[in-house]
Amino acid sequence: MDNEELNEFYEKMAQAVVDGNEDECIRLANLGIEEQIDAYDIIIKGCAHGMTIVSDLYEKREMFVPEILLSARAMSGAVDILKPYIKTDDIKETGCVCIGVVLGDIHDIGKNLVKLLLETAGLRVIDLGRDVPTEDFIETVEKEKVDIVALSALMTTSMMEMKETVKELNEKYPNVKTMVGGAPVSKEFADKIGADSYADNASEAIRVVQGLLG
Amino acid sequence: MGKNDEMNDKERFLNALLLKEIDRASAACPLQTATTEMMDETGCFWPDANYDSKKMAMLAEFAHTKAGIESIRVPFDLCVEAEVLGAEINQGRKNSQPSVIKPAIRREKDLDVTFKPDPKNDGRMKTVCDAVSILSEKYSDVPIIAGITGPFTLAGQIRGVEMLLMDFFDNPDFVKTLLNYTTEVLIDFAKALTESGADSIIVIDPSAGCELLGKKHYESMALPYCKKLIDSIKVPTILHICGDTTPILEKMCETNADAISLDHLVDMKTAFDTVGNRICLIGNINPADTLFLGSTEDVKNETKECIKAGARIIAPGCGIPTGTKIENIKAWIETVKEE
Numbered sequence: 337m338d339n340e341e342l343n344e345f346y347e348k349m350a351q352a353v354v355d356g357n358e359d360e361c362i363r364l365a366n367l368g369i370e371e372q373i374d375a376y377d378i379i380i381k382g383c384a385h386g387m388t389i390v391s392d393l394y395e396k397r398e399m400f401v402p403e404i405l406l407s408a409r410a411m412s413g414a415v416d417i418l419k420p421y422i423k424t425d426d427i428k429e430t431g432c433v434c435i436g437v438v439l440g441d442i443h444d445i446g447k448n449l450v451k452l453l454l455e456t457a458g459l460r461v462i463d464l465g466r467d468v469p470t471e472d473f474i475e476t477v478e479k480e481k482v483d484i485v486a487l488s489a490l491m492t493t494s495m496m497e498m499k500e501t502v503k504e505l506n507e508k509y510p511n512v513k514t515m516v517g518g519a520p521v522s523k524e525f526a527d528k529i530g531a532d533s534y535a536d537n538a539s540e541a542i543r544v545v546q547g548l549l550g
Numbered sequence: 551m552g553k554n555d556e557m558n559d560k561e562r563f564l565n566a567l568l569l570k571e572i573d574r575a576s577a578a579c580p581l582q583t584a585t586t587e588m589m590d591e592t593g594c595f596w597p598d599a600n601y602d603s604k605k606m607a608m609l610a611e612f613a614h615t616k617a618g619i620e621s622i623r624v625p626f627d628l629c630v631e632a633e634v635l636g637a638e639i640n641q642g643r644k645n646s647q648p649s650v651i652k653p654a655i656r657r658e659k660d661l662d663v664t665f666k667p668d669p670k671n672d673g674r675m676k677t678v679c680d681a682v683s684i685l686s687e688k689y690s691d692v693p694i695i696a697g698i699t700g701p702f703t704l705a706g707q708i709r710g711v712e713m714l715l716m717d718f719f720d721n722p723d724f725v726k727t728l729l730n731y732t733t734e735v736l737i738d739f740a741k742a743l744t745e746s747g748a749d750s751i752i753v754i755d756p757s758a759g760c761e762l763l764g765k766k767h768y769e770s771m772a773l774p775y776c777k778k779l780i781d782s783i784k785v786p787t788i789l790h791i792c793g794d795t796t797p798i799l800e801k802m803c804e805t806n807a808d809a810i811s812l813d814h815l816v817d818m819k820t821a822f823d824t825v826g827n828r829i830c831l832i833g834n835i836n837p838a839d840t841l842f843l844g845s846t847e848d849v850k851n852e853t854k855e856c857i858k859a860g861a862r863i864i865a866p867g868c869g870i871p872t873g874t875k876i877e878n879i880k881a882w883i884e885t886v887k888e889e
Contacts, residue, residue, distance in 0.1 A: 356719075397764065397797075399764075400761075400762065400763055400764035400766075400767060401715060401761070401762045401763070402715040402716075402718055402719070402763070402767060405712055405715050405716060406716070406719055409716070439646065440642060440643065440645065440646025440647070440649070441646075441649070442640070442649040442650065442651060445711060445712060445762070448712075467640065467649070467651075491647065491868075491869070492837040492838055492842070492866075492868045492869050492870070492871045493582070493645070493646060493647050493869055493871055493872050494646060495838050495842065495871050495873075496645055496842070496871060496872060496873035497645075497646070499873075519759075519761065519792060519793050519813075519815075520814075520837065520838050520868060521838070522836075522838070522839055524839045525838050525839050525843065528839065528843050529843075
């Protein structure tokens with residue numbers, strides 16, 4: 337394939353992700369392998385690019401979570417096929433984010449979207465899941481080289497926990513940045529509890545992370 | 551009753567809901583009211599108070615007797631129905647609500663539409679019905695509000711929200727069957743709560759919010775089922791959907807709810823200009839920034855703004871955060887009484 341054909345191929349993959357067309361994603365991934373296109377490039381220039389378009393459309397309220405999940409599934413279909421072909425020296429992780437939904441809260445769709453977008457942006461993500469106690473965040477920061485701890489909450493009743501977790505992280509690990517998000521969370525709340533950053537939605541979260549990593 | 555009041559809390563609340571004349575705005579709270587301070591003072595703690603009707607009633611009434619909230623509201627969480635339908639629940643702790651940790655329906659064939667719980671006898675549906683009975687017998691002039699889950703949210707709880715949204719593309723007929731089922735279950739629960747003495751039912755449908763579904767999907771996946779449920783309820787109803795619901799306010803009116811409770815993310819004035827002439831608006835003090843972390847002065851100012859913007863019932867935009875100080879709740883109530 338020459339450059340023009342290659343770009344056309346990436347574009348097709350991106351579109352298949354946007355459309356949530358899993359069959360097409362799988363077909364293109366297999367075709368890419370056959371044509372000996374670099375697997376890492378297909379993921380970054382095709383799949384991840386598609387997810388960026390998806391998150392922009394979400395921000396513009398032109399696309400909603402059901403379609404995003406469909407896109408995510410389509411992308412995974414391609415990534416699963418491409419992964420074994422990635423040369424390990426291709427992977428340049430630009431930072432490490434530890435993410436989780438705070439104690440008392442089990443709503444994790446938002447957190448999962450942020451995780452997905454962070455991973456496609458080339459970051460290492462340690463996902464602690466949902467209903468995560470402060471100790472687990474602390475323990476992860478202790479053991480791993482974490483740059484940012486990202487906390488999510490959806491219920492107003494779990495916001496007290498978010499406050500506690502940020503407080504303890506700030507006391508014990510002032511160099512590790514904290515960011516918070518989730519429906520009831522605001523910039524004002526983030527400031528009041530001493531978090532370093534706040535993101536209003538999943539695509540903003542990526543920009544915030546990139547900003548914090550500077 | 552306050553010294554200048556012409557109506558009792560119940561008359562005012564019901565008149566406010568039905569767009570009839572009121573002497574002033576109501577300071578009822580249709581969403582979760584318990585705080586850890588209230589638990590300490592009553593000795594009724596979560597999770598026990600979620601499973602024991604007497605403790606539930608005691609903790610709920612304390613929000614009225616001590617903090618001055620002009621209603622009494624049960625339960626304190628949103629998993630009552632999901633639990634009865636077989637979802638696995640984490641009971642939570644003193645400062646956290648119970649939550650669904652594992653859905654009940656892993657495969658399509660796990661759904662048994664013939665299983666209809668008996669709300670007056672089964673699980674925590676019974677606990678809530680009993681608490682409503684205790685409260686309605688004790689208080690004749692304070693509105694007793696019972697909260698139930700919306701059909702879409704309940705379907706998401708027993709199926710898993712992400713699975714449900716995928717089913718929407720993969721197996722739309724199953725989604726319809728599931729939503730019809732949760733609607734039927736909720737119709738029975740609402741009927742039992744009303745028979746137990748609830749003066750008003752609030753339907754809470756957080757998963758149907760705009761951030762998740764958008765307007766188009768709201769119309770097909772949530773609205774028709776919510777309307778069917780609300781049409782079946784004999785007492786005045788309130789619909790609460792979390793998040794910024796500005797784009798679906800008109801659609802929410804189509805459910806025939808008497809009132810809409812707004813999240814703090816909605817601009818009350820905009821909402822009032824859009825639908826305020828045909829439906830009662832409730833809200834929308836910022837529960838986290840203002841009620842939980844703000845000063846009494848912050849609370850007073852925001853309360854005044856809500857009244858000015860056209861809300862007839864002044865309440866937080868979501869459940870009261872458990873760490874909220876009673877003095878902040880009092881600041882909200884007193885301001886409503888003074889205005």
